[in-house]
Amino acid sequence: MIRHLAGKLGGALVSLAFVVVLGFLLFRVIPGDPVVAMTRGRPVTGDQLAELRARLGVDKPLREQFVDYVAAAVRGDFGTSYVYSRPVLELIGERLWPTVLLVGTATVLAVVLGLWLGIRGAWRRGSRSDRISTGLALAQWAMPTFWLGMLLSLVTGDLFPSGGMRYPDTPPDFLSQALDVAHHMVLPCLTMIAVVYAQYLLVMRSSLLEEMHADYLTTARAKGLRDDLVRRRHAVPNALLPTVTLVFLHLGLVVSGAITVETVFSWPGLGLLTYEALTGPDLPLLQGTFVVLAGAVITMNVVADLLYRVLDPRVRAS
Numbered sequence: 001m002i003r004h005l006a007g008k009l010g011g012a013l014v015s016l017a018f019v020v021v022l023g024f025l026l027f028r029v030i031p032g033d034p035v036v037a038m039t040r041g042r043p044v045t046g047d048q049l050a051e052l053r054a055r056l057g058v059d060k061p062l063r064e065q066f067v068d069y070v071a072a073a074v075r076g077d078f079g080t081s082y083v084y085s086r087p088v089l090e091l092i093g094e095r096l097w098p099t100v101l102l103v104g105t106a107t108v109l110a111v112v113l114g115l116w117l118g119i120r121g122a123w124r125r126g127s128r129s130d131r132i133s134t135g136l137a138l139a140q141w142a143m144p145t146f147w148l149g150m151l152l153s154l155v156t157g158d159l160f161p162s163g164g165m166r167y168p169d170t171p172p173d174f175l176s177q178a179l180d181v182a183h184h185m186v187l188p189c190l191t192m193i194a195v196v197y198a199q200y201l202l203v204m205r206s207s208l209l210e211e212m213h214a215d216y217l218t219t220a221r222a223k224g225l226r227d228d229l230v231r232r233r234h235a236v237p238n239a240l241l242p243t244v245t246l247v248f249l250h251l252g253l254v255v256s257g258a259i260t261v262e263t264v265f266s267w268p269g270l271g272l273l274t275y276e277a278l279t280g281p282d283l284p285l286l287q288g289t290f291v292v293l294a295g296a297v298i299t300m301n302v303v304a305d306l307l308y309r310v311l312d313p314r315v316r317a318s
Contacts, residue, residue, distance in 0.1 A: 099269030114200025
Protein backbone atom coordinates (compact mmCIF):
# COMPACT_ATOMS: atom_id res chain seq x y z
CA MET A 1 0.00 0.00 0.00
CA ILE A 2 2.84 2.39 0.87
CA ARG A 3 4.63 1.56 -2.38
CA HIS A 4 1.41 2.11 -4.32
CA LEU A 5 0.81 5.44 -2.57
CA ALA A 6 4.36 6.58 -3.27
CA GLY A 7 3.96 5.68 -6.92
CA LYS A 8 0.68 7.57 -7.23
CA LEU A 9 2.06 10.66 -5.50
CA GLY A 10 5.14 10.56 -7.70
CA GLY A 11 2.98 10.33 -10.80
CA ALA A 12 0.83 13.21 -9.56
CA LEU A 13 3.92 15.39 -9.04
CA VAL A 14 5.16 14.60 -12.54
CA SER A 15 1.71 15.48 -13.94
CA LEU A 16 1.67 18.73 -11.99
CA ALA A 17 5.12 19.64 -13.27
CA PHE A 18 3.88 19.02 -16.81
CA VAL A 19 0.87 21.24 -16.11
CA VAL A 20 3.13 24.06 -14.91
CA VAL A 21 5.18 23.88 -18.12
CA LEU A 22 2.06 23.58 -20.28
CA GLY A 23 0.48 26.52 -18.47
CA PHE A 24 3.32 28.72 -19.64
CA LEU A 25 3.45 27.53 -23.24
CA LEU A 26 -0.30 27.27 -23.81
CA PHE A 27 -1.15 30.88 -23.05
CA ARG A 28 1.73 32.25 -25.11
CA VAL A 29 -0.09 31.19 -28.28
CA ILE A 30 -3.32 33.00 -27.37
CA PRO A 31 -3.89 35.90 -29.79
CA GLY A 32 -3.76 39.29 -28.18
CA ASP A 33 -1.23 41.56 -26.58
CA PRO A 34 -1.75 42.16 -22.83
CA VAL A 35 -0.01 45.54 -23.00
CA VAL A 36 -2.22 46.72 -25.86
CA ALA A 37 -5.31 45.43 -24.03
CA MET A 38 -4.36 47.27 -20.84
CA THR A 39 -3.82 50.57 -22.68
CA ARG A 40 -6.75 50.31 -25.08
CA GLY A 41 -8.53 53.65 -25.40
CA ARG A 42 -5.72 55.57 -23.69
CA PRO A 43 -3.30 57.97 -25.38
CA VAL A 44 0.10 56.31 -24.87
CA THR A 45 3.39 56.73 -26.66
CA GLY A 46 5.71 54.05 -27.95
CA ASP A 47 8.14 54.73 -25.09
CA GLN A 48 5.37 54.25 -22.53
CA LEU A 49 4.38 50.93 -24.14
CA ALA A 50 8.01 49.80 -24.07
CA GLU A 51 8.32 50.80 -20.42
CA LEU A 52 5.14 48.88 -19.54
CA ARG A 53 6.40 45.79 -21.38
CA ALA A 54 9.65 45.96 -19.45
CA ARG A 55 7.81 46.33 -16.13
CA LEU A 56 5.62 43.30 -16.89
CA GLY A 57 8.57 41.29 -18.16
CA VAL A 58 6.99 40.45 -21.52
CA ASP A 59 9.85 42.09 -23.43
CA LYS A 60 12.29 39.37 -22.37
CA PRO A 61 13.12 36.40 -24.62
CA LEU A 62 10.69 33.51 -24.24
CA ARG A 63 13.34 31.25 -22.71
CA GLU A 64 14.16 33.80 -20.01
CA GLN A 65 10.45 34.32 -19.26
CA PHE A 66 10.04 30.55 -18.91
CA VAL A 67 12.95 30.23 -16.47
CA ASP A 68 11.61 33.10 -14.33
CA TYR A 69 8.11 31.60 -14.38
CA VAL A 70 9.22 28.10 -13.32
CA ALA A 71 11.50 29.45 -10.60
CA ALA A 72 8.67 31.53 -9.16
CA ALA A 73 6.12 28.69 -9.48
CA VAL A 74 8.36 26.36 -7.49
CA ARG A 75 8.26 28.92 -4.68
CA GLY A 76 4.45 29.10 -4.96
CA ASP A 77 4.52 32.54 -6.58
CA PHE A 78 2.49 32.96 -9.77
CA GLY A 79 3.21 36.65 -10.08
CA THR A 80 0.98 39.72 -10.09
CA SER A 81 -2.16 40.09 -12.18
CA TYR A 82 -1.84 42.57 -15.02
CA VAL A 83 -5.45 43.70 -14.67
CA TYR A 84 -5.97 43.69 -10.90
CA SER A 85 -2.37 44.58 -9.90
CA ARG A 86 -2.64 42.07 -7.06
CA PRO A 87 -0.90 38.75 -6.35
CA VAL A 88 -2.45 35.92 -8.35
CA LEU A 89 -2.70 33.55 -5.39
CA GLU A 90 -4.52 36.23 -3.40
CA LEU A 91 -7.13 36.59 -6.15
CA ILE A 92 -7.49 32.81 -6.44
CA GLY A 93 -7.95 32.51 -2.69
CA GLU A 94 -10.80 35.04 -2.76
CA ARG A 95 -12.59 33.28 -5.63
CA LEU A 96 -12.02 29.72 -4.39
CA TRP A 97 -14.81 29.62 -1.80
CA PRO A 98 -17.67 30.58 -4.19
CA THR A 99 -16.55 27.83 -6.59
CA VAL A 100 -16.27 25.24 -3.83
CA LEU A 101 -19.72 26.21 -2.55
CA LEU A 102 -21.35 25.96 -5.99
CA VAL A 103 -19.55 22.83 -7.16
CA GLY A 104 -19.85 21.08 -3.80
CA THR A 105 -23.59 21.70 -3.52
CA ALA A 106 -24.27 20.71 -7.13
CA THR A 107 -22.14 17.56 -6.83
CA VAL A 108 -23.85 16.34 -3.65
CA LEU A 109 -27.32 16.87 -5.10
CA ALA A 110 -26.34 15.33 -8.46
CA VAL A 111 -24.89 12.25 -6.73
CA VAL A 112 -27.99 11.74 -4.59
CA LEU A 113 -30.34 12.19 -7.56
CA GLY A 114 -28.25 10.07 -9.92
CA LEU A 115 -27.83 7.18 -7.47
CA TRP A 116 -31.51 7.15 -6.52
CA LEU A 117 -32.73 7.17 -10.11
CA GLY A 118 -30.05 4.68 -11.17
CA ILE A 119 -31.04 2.19 -8.45
CA ARG A 120 -34.75 2.54 -9.25
CA GLY A 121 -34.10 2.22 -12.97
CA ALA A 122 -31.99 -0.92 -12.65
CA TRP A 123 -34.39 -2.66 -10.26
CA ARG A 124 -37.32 -1.80 -12.56
CA ARG A 125 -35.49 -2.27 -15.83
CA GLY A 126 -37.63 -1.64 -18.89
CA SER A 127 -40.43 0.04 -16.97
CA ARG A 128 -41.93 3.31 -18.07
CA SER A 129 -40.22 5.27 -15.29
CA ASP A 130 -36.87 3.68 -16.23
CA ARG A 131 -37.22 4.67 -19.87
CA ILE A 132 -38.28 8.22 -19.02
CA SER A 133 -35.52 8.86 -16.46
CA THR A 134 -32.80 7.37 -18.67
CA GLY A 135 -33.96 9.21 -21.79
CA LEU A 136 -34.24 12.52 -19.94
CA ALA A 137 -30.81 12.07 -18.40
CA LEU A 138 -29.22 11.37 -21.78
CA ALA A 139 -30.92 14.40 -23.32
CA GLN A 140 -29.70 16.70 -20.54
CA TRP A 141 -26.21 15.24 -20.68
CA ALA A 142 -26.04 16.09 -24.39
CA MET A 143 -27.11 19.71 -23.88
CA PRO A 144 -24.40 22.40 -24.00
CA THR A 145 -24.00 23.81 -20.50
CA PHE A 146 -24.07 27.45 -21.55
CA TRP A 147 -27.24 26.90 -23.62
CA LEU A 148 -29.02 25.17 -20.76
CA GLY A 149 -27.99 27.94 -18.38
CA MET A 150 -29.33 30.66 -20.65
CA LEU A 151 -32.54 28.70 -21.19
CA LEU A 152 -33.11 28.40 -17.44
CA SER A 153 -32.46 32.13 -17.08
CA LEU A 154 -35.11 32.92 -19.69
CA VAL A 155 -37.69 30.52 -18.26
CA THR A 156 -37.25 31.27 -14.55
CA GLY A 157 -35.61 34.70 -14.66
CA ASP A 158 -38.50 36.28 -12.74
CA LEU A 159 -38.25 33.77 -9.90
CA PHE A 160 -34.49 33.57 -9.33
CA PRO A 161 -31.59 35.97 -9.87
CA SER A 162 -29.63 35.23 -13.02
CA GLY A 163 -26.37 36.91 -12.05
CA GLY A 164 -24.05 37.52 -9.14
CA MET A 165 -23.85 35.91 -5.73
CA ARG A 166 -25.77 38.36 -3.52
CA TYR A 167 -27.61 41.67 -3.60
CA PRO A 168 -25.64 44.68 -2.31
CA ASP A 169 -28.50 45.85 -0.07
CA THR A 170 -28.93 42.53 1.77
CA PRO A 171 -28.83 42.94 5.60
CA PRO A 172 -25.43 41.94 7.03
CA ASP A 173 -26.73 39.29 9.43
CA PHE A 174 -25.73 35.69 8.70
CA LEU A 175 -29.22 34.32 7.98
CA SER A 176 -30.07 37.04 5.48
CA GLN A 177 -26.74 36.65 3.73
CA ALA A 178 -27.07 32.86 3.59
CA LEU A 179 -30.59 33.01 2.16
CA ASP A 180 -29.50 35.58 -0.40
CA VAL A 181 -26.57 33.40 -1.55
CA ALA A 182 -28.83 30.33 -1.71
CA HIS A 183 -31.36 32.30 -3.79
CA HIS A 184 -28.66 33.35 -6.25
CA MET A 185 -27.25 29.82 -6.39
CA VAL A 186 -30.46 28.13 -7.57
CA LEU A 187 -30.01 28.59 -11.34
CA PRO A 188 -26.27 27.85 -11.64
CA CYS A 189 -26.68 24.87 -9.32
CA LEU A 190 -29.62 23.49 -11.31
CA THR A 191 -27.63 23.89 -14.53
CA MET A 192 -24.70 21.89 -13.18
CA ILE A 193 -26.94 19.21 -11.67
CA ALA A 194 -28.88 18.73 -14.92
CA VAL A 195 -25.69 18.08 -16.86
CA VAL A 196 -23.79 16.03 -14.26
CA TYR A 197 -26.31 13.68 -12.64
CA ALA A 198 -26.84 11.65 -15.82
CA GLN A 199 -23.38 10.12 -15.56
CA TYR A 200 -24.01 8.88 -12.04
CA LEU A 201 -27.44 7.54 -13.03
CA LEU A 202 -26.11 5.57 -15.99
CA VAL A 203 -23.07 4.16 -14.19
CA MET A 204 -25.11 3.16 -11.11
CA ARG A 205 -27.81 1.60 -13.28
CA SER A 206 -25.27 -0.38 -15.31
CA SER A 207 -23.37 -1.55 -12.22
CA LEU A 208 -26.51 -2.67 -10.45
CA LEU A 209 -27.76 -4.54 -13.53
CA GLU A 210 -24.50 -6.51 -13.56
CA GLU A 211 -24.80 -7.31 -9.86
CA MET A 212 -28.40 -8.47 -10.18
CA HIS A 213 -27.29 -11.60 -12.03
CA ALA A 214 -24.67 -12.56 -9.44
CA ASP A 215 -24.96 -15.90 -7.62
CA TYR A 216 -24.87 -14.36 -4.15
CA LEU A 217 -28.14 -12.51 -4.84
CA THR A 218 -29.79 -15.76 -5.89
CA THR A 219 -28.58 -17.30 -2.64
CA ALA A 220 -29.93 -14.36 -0.64
CA ARG A 221 -33.34 -14.72 -2.25
CA ALA A 222 -33.30 -18.47 -1.64
CA LYS A 223 -32.85 -17.74 2.05
CA GLY A 224 -36.19 -15.94 2.00
CA LEU A 225 -34.99 -12.32 2.06
CA ARG A 226 -37.35 -9.75 0.58
CA ASP A 227 -36.35 -8.02 -2.63
CA ASP A 228 -35.87 -4.64 -0.96
CA LEU A 229 -33.48 -6.19 1.60
CA VAL A 230 -31.56 -8.00 -1.13
CA ARG A 231 -31.19 -4.76 -3.00
CA ARG A 232 -30.31 -2.59 -0.01
CA ARG A 233 -27.97 -4.95 1.87
CA HIS A 234 -26.29 -6.88 -0.94
CA ALA A 235 -26.67 -5.51 -4.46
CA VAL A 236 -26.37 -1.75 -3.92
CA PRO A 237 -23.18 -1.74 -1.75
CA ASN A 238 -21.27 -3.73 -4.38
CA ALA A 239 -22.66 -1.70 -7.27
CA LEU A 240 -21.62 1.54 -5.56
CA LEU A 241 -17.89 0.95 -6.06
CA PRO A 242 -17.62 2.21 -9.68
CA THR A 243 -19.94 5.12 -8.93
CA VAL A 244 -17.97 6.29 -5.88
CA THR A 245 -14.82 6.24 -7.99
CA LEU A 246 -16.56 8.20 -10.73
CA VAL A 247 -17.69 10.85 -8.24
CA PHE A 248 -14.12 11.66 -7.23
CA LEU A 249 -12.77 11.37 -10.77
CA HIS A 250 -15.46 13.71 -12.02
CA LEU A 251 -15.19 16.17 -9.13
CA GLY A 252 -11.98 17.65 -10.45
CA LEU A 253 -13.50 17.97 -13.91
CA VAL A 254 -16.60 19.66 -12.47
CA VAL A 255 -14.40 22.28 -10.78
CA SER A 256 -12.72 22.96 -14.13
CA GLY A 257 -16.03 22.87 -15.98
CA ALA A 258 -17.52 25.53 -13.73
CA ILE A 259 -16.02 28.15 -16.06
CA THR A 260 -19.04 28.07 -18.37
CA VAL A 261 -21.67 28.11 -15.63
CA GLU A 262 -19.97 30.84 -13.63
CA THR A 263 -19.57 32.98 -16.73
CA VAL A 264 -23.22 32.63 -17.77
CA PHE A 265 -24.49 33.51 -14.29
CA SER A 266 -21.67 35.93 -13.31
CA TRP A 267 -20.90 33.75 -10.29
CA PRO A 268 -17.74 35.24 -8.70
CA GLY A 269 -15.65 32.06 -8.59
CA LEU A 270 -12.55 30.66 -10.24
CA GLY A 271 -14.44 30.00 -13.47
CA LEU A 272 -15.44 33.63 -13.94
CA LEU A 273 -11.96 34.73 -12.90
CA THR A 274 -10.47 32.52 -15.63
CA TYR A 275 -12.85 33.96 -18.22
CA GLU A 276 -11.93 37.50 -17.19
CA ALA A 277 -8.24 36.62 -17.45
CA LEU A 278 -8.78 35.28 -20.99
CA THR A 279 -10.22 38.59 -22.19
CA GLY A 280 -6.95 40.36 -21.32
CA PRO A 281 -5.08 38.19 -21.77
CA ASP A 282 -3.87 38.39 -18.17
CA LEU A 283 -1.01 35.86 -18.46
CA PRO A 284 -0.04 35.46 -14.77
CA LEU A 285 -3.68 35.04 -13.74
CA LEU A 286 -4.34 32.56 -16.55
CA GLN A 287 -1.30 30.51 -15.58
CA GLY A 288 -2.28 30.48 -11.91
CA THR A 289 -5.90 29.46 -12.45
CA PHE A 290 -4.86 26.83 -15.00
CA VAL A 291 -2.47 25.20 -12.52
CA VAL A 292 -5.06 25.28 -9.72
CA LEU A 293 -7.86 23.79 -11.85
CA ALA A 294 -5.61 21.14 -13.37
CA GLY A 295 -4.20 20.39 -9.92
CA ALA A 296 -7.75 19.73 -8.69
CA VAL A 297 -8.22 17.12 -11.44
CA ILE A 298 -4.90 15.43 -10.61
CA THR A 299 -5.65 15.40 -6.87
CA MET A 300 -9.10 13.90 -7.33
CA ASN A 301 -7.68 11.20 -9.61
CA VAL A 302 -5.24 10.16 -6.89
CA VAL A 303 -7.98 10.22 -4.23
CA ALA A 304 -10.27 8.11 -6.42
CA ASP A 305 -7.58 5.50 -7.02
CA LEU A 306 -6.69 5.21 -3.33
CA LEU A 307 -10.34 5.15 -2.27
CA TYR A 308 -11.12 2.36 -4.70
CA ARG A 309 -8.32 0.27 -3.19
CA VAL A 310 -9.74 0.88 0.28
CA LEU A 311 -13.31 0.02 -0.67
CA ASP A 312 -12.63 -3.02 -2.85
CA PRO A 313 -10.57 -5.79 -1.19
CA ARG A 314 -10.09 -7.49 -4.56
CA VAL A 315 -8.02 -4.53 -5.75
CA ARG A 316 -5.95 -4.50 -2.54
CA ALA A 317 -5.15 -8.18 -2.97
CA SER A 318 -3.98 -7.74 -6.57
